[in-house]
Amino acid sequence: MKLAIAAFTARGAALGEKLAAALTEQGEECALSVPARLAPELDLPAMDSLADWTAREFARADGLIFMGACGIAVRAIAPHVKDKLTDPAVAAVDEAGRWVVPLLSGHVGGANDLARRIAALTGGQAAVSTATDVNGLFAVDQWAARQGFTMEGRREAKAVSAALLAGEEVGFTSDFPVDGPLPQGVTAGEAKIGFSVTAKTDPLLFETGLRLVPRALWLGIGCRRGTAEETIAAAVDAALAEHGFSAKAVAGVGTIDLKKDEAGLLAFCAHRDWPLSCYSAEELLRTEGDFTPSDFVKGITGVDNVCERAAVLGGGQLVIPKRAAGGVTVAAALLPLRLTFD
Numbered sequence: 051m052k053l054a055i056a057a058f059t060a061r062g063a064a065l066g067e068k069l070a071a072a073l074t075e076q077g078e079e080c081a082l083s084v085p086a087r088l089a090p091e092l093d094l095p096a097m098d099s100l101a102d103w104t105a106r107e108f109a110r111a112d113g114l115i116f117m118g119a120c121g122i123a124v125r126a127i128a129p130h131v132k133d134k135l136t137d138p139a140v141a142a143v144d145e146a147g148r149w150v151v152p153l154l155s156g157h158v159g160g161a162n163d164l165a166r167r168i169a170a171l172t173g174g175q176a177a178v179s180t181a182t183d184v185n186g187l188f189a190v191d192q193w194a195a196r197q198g199f200t201m202e203g204r205r206e207a208k209a210v211s212a213a214l215l216a217g218e219e220v221g222f223t224s225d226f227p228v229d230g231p232l233p234q235g236v237t238a239g240e241a242k243i244g245f246s247v248t249a250k251t252d253p254l255l256f257e258t259g260l261r262l263v264p265r266a267l268w269l270g271i272g273c274r275r276g277t278a279e280e281t282i283a284a285a286v287d288a289a290l291a292e293h294g295f296s297a298k299a300v301a302g303v304g305t306i307d308l309k310k311d312e313a314g315l316l317a318f319c320a321h322r323d324w325p326l327s328c329y330s331a332e333e334l335l336r337t338e339g340d341f342t343p344s345d346f347v348k349g350i351t352g353v354d355n356v357c358e359r360a361a362v363l364g365g366g367q368l369v370i371p372k373r374a375a376g377g378v379t380v381a382a383a384l385l386p387l388r389l390t391f392d
Contacts (some may be wrong), residue, residue, distance in 0.1 A: 051139075051160070054107035055082040055115045056097065060342035062117035062145045063092050065172070069115070069143070072171045100126055113139035113164055120151055127154060134158055135204065141165045145170025156180045157192035158201070163273045164191030187214045188233035190245055190260065191392065199247065199262040200298045206245075220244055221256055226264070226387045233391050247389060249299035251291075265301040266385045269324075271315065272305060272347065272356035274377035279317040285378035286318075292380075293370045300324055301385060304360035306334060306351055327364070334359040342372045357381040 055070055058065035063084050070080035082094060083103055097103035104126040105113055108296040109276035116123035121225065129291045131137055131154065136367045139161035140154035157180065165176040173261055182189040190210045199252035201328060213220050214235045221244025222236050232238065245260035249267055254260075273282060284378035303319050304311075307328040319326040331352040339362050343354040357379040358372050373380050 051078050051112040051164075052110065053078050053080045053113045053115060054103075054111040055080060055117065056100065056103060057082060057084050057117040058122070059118075059145060059181045060092060062086065063088065063094060065143070065145060066115075066117045067094075069168060069171060073156050073167070076167070079297060105130060108138060111138055113141070113160065115133055115164075115168070116140070117145060118142065119144070120153065123153055135201065139164050141168065143168060143172070143174075146174075146240055148174045149177055150174055157189050158195045160192075160195060162192065163196075163208055174294070175316065176290075182211055182214065185215065187211075188236060188391070190220075190262075194262045197264065197389075198263075199264050202261040202263065202298075203259075206243075206258055209243050209258045210260050217245070222246070223248075223255060223387055225249060226266070226389055228389045228391075228392055230262075230390050236391075248385065249296060250294050251296050252294055263296050263298040264387055265299060266366075267295055267299040267369075268301055268361055268366050268383045268385055270301045270305065270357035270359065270361030270364075270379075270381040271303055272379040273309065273312065275312070277312070277314045277377050279314040279321070281376045282314055282318045282378050285373070285375045285380050288375060289370055289373045289380040289382070292308045292373070295370070295382065297322075300382075302327060302364065304329060304364050306331060306356045306360065308351060327360075329363055333363065337363045339368065 055066045057066040066082045070082045073080050083097040084092055084094045086096040108130040120142045127140055134155055135158055137155045139159035139160050141164055142151045142153055143184040150165040152165040156162040164176050169176040191207050210220050219226030219237045219241050220235055222238055224247040243258045244256035246254050247262045302325040304327045307330050309315055310328040334353045337359045341358040348354040358381040361381040361383040362368055364383055366385040369384045370382035
């Protein structure tokens with residue numbers, strides 16, 4: 051996570067520095083700021099103003115940590131709060147580290163987990179107040195966020211949580227294997243309300259169903275030199291739709307290194323926020339599998355098939371074979387995924 055920390059006193063800054071160091075050791079990216087009046091004395095970056103700092107970090111960071119009273123944090127973030135599915139995690143920590151209060155995006159944004167981690171570092175207590183946590187129940191939105199799944203359906207997510215809180219059984223289906231037991235209140239049997247982990251767009255089995263989409267699809271793309279971004283997008287979307295896969299399931303794109311500077315492909319991946327991996331002809335040739343050969347492609351690239359080989363080279367099994375349209379070839383492989391609720 052990209053974490054932005056604001057402290058307002060020397061004592062708060064001292065604890066903030068300790069937290070930043072500890073969280074950095076855990077792999078997070080932390081930046082601590084203090085008011086301009088304290089910056090020279092403490093040798094720390096100065097915030098221009100709390101309002102400006104909050105506006106900037108609310109848009110940039112995954113989490114904001116206020117070393118001070120909850121009221122300061124609430125007033126600072128109030129103008130920027132929009133949506134629980136997109137707002138960053140926000141937590142307030144008192145200067146002694148006794149209480150850590152998750153204020154915003156407790157589940158999806160990860161503020162509850164962040165508060166618990168901070169409390170473990172300060173020796174304090176995380177004041178978590180969300181209903182499912184208080185009652186010791188499974189929180190589907192929090193679990194989905196931890197897995198990196200896209201959650202489709204705010205109303206459906208609320209229905210799942212409400213059913214669990216009411217003591218009703220919630221159904222569960224998955225296109226991927228599950229290790230270990232299901233959470234309390236969750237059943238693999240029939241239920242009116244449930245959630246499904248799937249990369250597909252098929253209708254769910256529940257009257258009220260929450261779709262959780264994992265990033266489990268690796269695309270392979272080939273194209274003629276100079277192919278426009280719009281042409282590539284149309285070919286990809288058509289291939290996904292034809293085979294019933296969600297674009298939200300795409301984890302990344304692979305192609306041959308001859309296309310590493312292909313403007314249309316680079317723009318397409320950038321706009322979709324999909325990482326692009328470029329493989330050499332030798333790497334593609336070493337990929338095992340039964341691929342659709344093309345003498346024309348081999349004559350240009352040295353490889354009989356780019357898209358299928360690039361898809362499989364991402365680590366999965368081919369689920370969308372080569373599809374050609376408008377000078378673009380598209381294939382996709384489903385990456386291995388095992389679920390656990392531990």
